[in-house]
Amino acid sequence: MSSPSPLLVSDLSLRYPGQMDMALENISFSLTSGSLTGVIGPNGAGKSTLIKAALGLLKPQGEILFWGQSLKAVRQRVAYVPQRTQVDWDFPVSALDVVQMGLYGQIGWLGRLRKEHKEAALSAMERLRIADLAQRQIGNLSGGQQQRVFLARMLLQNADLCILDEPFAGIDAAAEEIIINLFQELKSEGKTILMVHHDLQTAATLFDDIILLNKTLLYHGSASEGLNDERLRQAYHIPAFETGRAAHG
Amino acid sequence: MDDLGAILLLQGGFALNMVLFSALCLGACAALIGVFFYLRKDILIADALSHATLPGIGAGFLLALALGINGGMAPAFLLIGAFASAVLGGAGVQWITRHTRLSHDSAIASVLSVFYAAGIVLFSGIQRLDNASQAGLNHFLLGQIAGMQVHEAFMICALSIIVLGGCVLYFRDFLLLSFDQTYAQCLGRPTTRLDKIMLGLMLGVICLGLKTVGLVLILALLVMPAAIARFWSARIVPMSLLSVLIGAGACYGGAALSAFYKNAPTGSTIILVLAAMLVFSFVFGVQKGLLFMKRGANYVGS
Amino acid sequence: MLDHDFMALDAPALMLGVLAALSCSLLGNILFFRRQVMLGDALSHSVFPGLVIAYLLGGSLAPPLMFLGASAAVLCALLAIRLLETAGRVPSSAAMAIVLSIFFALGVFLLENQVGGGVHLDTEHALYGALELSYWPEPFTWASLPLNIKSLGFLTILNILLFFFFFKEIRLILFNSEYAGLAGFSPQIFISGVLLLITLVLVGCFDSVGVILVLAFLVCPAACARMLCDRLEQQILYSAVIGISMAVFGYIAATRFPLWLGWEHSLSAAGVIALTLGLLQVTLMLWGPRRI
Numbered sequence A: 001m002s003s004p005s006p007l008l009v010s011d012l013s014l015r016y017p018g019q020m021d022m023a024l025e026n027i028s029f030s031l032t033s034g035s036l037t038g039v040i041g042p043n044g045a046g047k048s049t050l051i052k053a054a055l056g057l058l059k060p061q062g063e064i065l066f067w068g069q070s071l072k073a074v075r076q077r078v079a080y081v082p083q084r085t086q087v088d089w090d091f092p093v094s095a096l097d098v099v100q101m102g103l104y105g106q107i108g109w110l111g112r113l114r115k116e117h118k119e120a121a122l123s124a125m126e127r128l129r130i131a132d133l134a135q136r137q138i139g140n141l142s143g144g145q146q147q148r149v150f151l152a153r154m155l156l157q158n159a160d161l162c163i164l165d166e167p168f169a170g171i172d173a174a175a176e177e178i179i180i181n182l183f184q185e186l187k188s189e190g191k192t193i194l195m196v197h198h199d200l201q202t203a204a205t206l207f208d209d210i211i212l213l214n215k216t217l218l219y220h221g222s223a224s225e226g227l228n229d230e231r232l233r234q235a236y237h238i239p240a241f242e243t244g245r246a247a248h249g
Numbered sequence B: 001m002d003d004l005g006a007i008l009l010l011q012g013g014f015a016l017n018m019v020l021f022s023a024l025c026l027g028a029c030a031a032l033i034g035v036f037f038y039l040r041k042d043i044l045i046a047d048a049l050s051h052a053t054l055p056g057i058g059a060g061f062l063l064a065l066a067l068g069i070n071g072g073m074a075p076a077f078l079l080i081g082a083f084a085s086a087v088l089g090g091a092g093v094q095w096i097t098r099h100t101r102l103s104h105d106s107a108i109a110s111v112l113s114v115f116y117a118a119g120i121v122l123f124s125g126i127q128r129l130d131n132a133s134q135a136g137l138n139h140f141l142l143g144q145i146a147g148m149q150v151h152e153a154f155m156i157c158a159l160s161i162i163v164l165g166g167c168v169l170y171f172r173d174f175l176l177l178s179f180d181q182t183y184a185q186c187l188g189r190p191t192t193r194l195d196k197i198m199l200g201l202m203l204g205v206i207c208l209g210l211k212t213v214g215l216v217l218i219l220a221l222l223v224m225p226a227a228i229a230r231f232w233s234a235r236i237v238p239m240s241l242l243s244v245l246i247g248a249g250a251c252y253g254g255a256a257l258s259a260f261y262k263n264a265p266t267g268s269t270i271i272l273v274l275a276a277m278l279v280f281s282f283v284f285g286v287q288k289g290l291l292f293m294k295r296g297a298n299y300v301g302s
Numbered sequence C: 001m002l003d004h005d006f007m008a009l010d011a012p013a014l015m016l017g018v019l020a021a022l023s024c025s026l027l028g029n030i031l032f033f034r035r036q037v038m039l040g041d042a043l044s045h046s047v048f049p050g051l052v053i054a055y056l057l058g059g060s061l062a063p064p065l066m067f068l069g070a071s072a073a074v075l076c077a078l079l080a081i082r083l084l085e086t087a088g089r090v091p092s093s094a095a096m097a098i099v100l101s102i103f104f105a106l107g108v109f110l111l112e113n114q115v116g117g118g119v120h121l122d123t124e125h126a127l128y129g130a131l132e133l134s135y136w137p138e139p140f141t142w143a144s145l146p147l148n149i150k151s152l153g154f155l156t157i158l159n160i161l162l163f164f165f166f167f168k169e170i171r172l173i174l175f176n177s178e179y180a181g182l183a184g185f186s187p188q189i190f191i192s193g194v195l196l197l198i199t200l201v202l203v204g205c206f207d208s209v210g211v212i213l214v215l216a217f218l219v220c221p222a223a224c225a226r227m228l229c230d231r232l233e234q235q236i237l238y239s240a241v242i243g244i245s246m247a248v249f250g251y252i253a254a255t256r257f258p259l260w261l262g263w264e265h266s267l268s269a270a271g272v273i274a275l276t277l278g279l280l281q282v283t284l285m286l287w288g289p290r291r292i
Helices: A047-054 A071-077 A095-107 A115-127 A143-157 A173-188 A200-206 A229-236 A240-247 B004-008 B014-039 B044-052 B054-066 B075-099 B104-127 B132-142 B150-169 B171-179 B181-186 B191-213 B218-230 B236-260 B266-284 B290-301 C004-033 C037-045 C047-058 C063-086 C092-115 C123-128 C147-165 C167-175 C177-182 C187-205 C214-226 C232-260 C269-287
Strands: A008-014 A024-030 A036-040 A061-065 A078-081 A161-165 A192-196 A209-214 A216-222
Touching: A008 A047, A024 A047, A036 A047, A036 A200, A047 A161, A047 A192, A047 A209, A071 A078, A071 A095, A078 A143, A078 C177, A095 A115, A095 A143, A095 C167, A095 C177, A115 A143, A143 A173, A173 A192, A209 A229, A216 A229, B004 B236, B014 B044, B014 B150, B014 B171, B014 B191, B014 B218, B014 B236, B014 B266, B044 B054, B044 B075, B044 B104, B044 B191, B044 B218, B044 C037, B044 C092, B054 B075, B054 B104, B054 B132, B075 B104, B075 B191, B104 C037, B104 C123, B104 C214, B104 C269, B132 B191, B132 C123, B150 B171, B150 B191, B171 B181, B171 B191, B181 B191, B191 B218, B191 B266, B218 B236, B218 B266, B218 C092, B236 B266, B266 B290, B266 C092, C004 C037, C004 C147, C004 C167, C004 C187, C004 C214, C004 C232, C004 C269, C037 C047, C037 C063, C037 C092, C037 C187, C037 C214, C047 C063, C047 C092, C047 C187, C063 C092, C063 C147, C063 C187, C092 C123, C147 C167, C147 C187, C167 C177, C167 C187, C167 C232, C177 C187, C187 C214, C214 C232, C214 C269, C232 C269
Parallel strands: A024 A216, A036 A192, A036 A209, A078 A161, A161 A192
Antiparallel strands: A008 A024, A008 A061, A209 A216
16 A cells, blocks of 8 residues: 555444443454545444544544554544534534634634634635525524534535534435535545445445444445445345345335 | 430430431432432432522511511421422423523522522521521521421321322332333323422422421432442332332431431431442442442453 | 722622622533533532531641632542542432532531531531621731632632633533544543632632522523523623622622611622522523523
């Protein structure tokens, strides 16, 4: 390999304190630079847990390297978009405030926000067509608009690896299209994207690569080849005759 | 009364035995109703309600004083006042959580502190009234068991029977309500009414415990036995029984200790007994005590 | 108005009330948005045993000793809550309730059992608040200004500086602490610092405001401001203004209103301040523009 992978996970295992079963067991994979990878699996398979563990939000066993280094050294190059349900939508911040948070890491402790920061934030919002909503309190936005605020924050950070938790959950079709276009643009700029996704139907067309997960890693590779009946049956624990239906809805 | 063993074995005379028995009953029913609120992770509502009794006590005192009853120290007036203002406080918490954007814990904190403040303002006015009997009001803050009257003991015993009966009657409903309120609603249980019954029973315990352990520390009698029992059992029925035993035992033992050492205030003595039990259970409890946790982890890891 | 009595008796009480209200309303916002207001209650109760133990060990009521003992006790309480939550897996609300009760009970027990009466360290101040007992013997001289005003003043300045210089970090951590960690702002370090500051402020408020009434100072200004605006900048500013103005209004109401009504006594000042804060909150919950 010429340059180290944006994210290399080896032998990652994790058990939530006080629980008997492992949440994740012996997961190893490495992302290809410039690829769009989806993490797929049934409910409770540990999809969100996997990305949280990779980002150090949980404390797993195993090794996690970003471009061959620890997360601490390359923090600014990694962006994270949390699941929408984990956000306190009643918090008193405007959409612009949230987007500007993407620059906080770069500005550092004690640094102040300047005019050029605001302009950069507004242009990121423009790219997602939400610049007109800049002054609105985030709770007053629709689901799709809220998601785009968080994507604008990610965009503003100008990270090389973007990690997203269910960005398509609970949003409208128009927003979905804007977001999909954004992913294609980011890919053409050479950025690597990893996201948790729950819709099997769109997975094959959306992603380059697939990580199929159910506590253990069942498959990592090309999306078009990966989603066959046998593997899905294994992941979702369903008898043979039902996989057709599961794959379509 | 210089032998602790004799006190514990009910050799200390009628007055003391009555105190011990009342403490035992109070501890038992507080521990039982506390289990449900502990499991519901909503025990701090008890803190709000107990502090919300204070303005009612003050108002009851002033009303009785105005009517010329016993210089204001009329137990019925004080109790009814306490109960009424705590009901108002409970309704306040519910209204704030439902009708404003404030979270449950801010609602609890606001009601607790503002009702308490109203009580303190009333008390500060009463203190300046030059009335001989007002000194007794201070006992509602930190409690005093020694001067317990026969009718108070009777009231505590009667209440214990009501609380015990209520909990036995509604055991499944309370359990369901504490564990999963939405599911209880789906099953068609009258959750709003059950909720009120559960809160009402707890409020009864608080009002009667006020004079004994005081409004600041009554919270401990509700939460600590349940927390201790949880270290020993993961199942609801044994946990509840254990909790009752612990609550009753600690109150009995604590009251006896404070009768033995003259300078030991009853409420805090009981709580320090409970604290000792908690520390012991935290280390040795078979369900999730420190010693047993480690073994469990190794077992899974290997 | 500025006669000797006013400067000697009312001025220090007013200063204490305003400083306590200002620092509590600023810090209260942090607890409020982290949904940990009741932690403030648990910590303020645990100041009490710290004072008693410090007195028993040190044998005097010297302010530095009291401060040290109280801060140590509050930190122990914090650790005990964390230990119950993590190692014991006790629900966080129950952990706070347990630690609060044990610590306060320990304070009451030791005071009655070991210290006895006659020492100027009693439960009444902790329960009632004693704002009106502060006294400035020689007005306008720095040396005779009561020590707790000086220390609370210093803490208030520290507080204002914190909110001025770290506003960006406060916003990020309160809104989304996981993301803050990923952006390189450790929420653990920040929150530990804030808790330390809260501890010191609670110790400073202990015998002037009282352990329970201080909770109103922490939660009510933040809750009031929350009914008025949707930006964190405004939220902090409004809560500070509300804290200060209600402290002044409440103190005047407690000490002057009864006199105007023809009654020669005054009411508990800390109590009336907390009550006015509460009444303002009720008003705003009913008619505030952003109440829902």
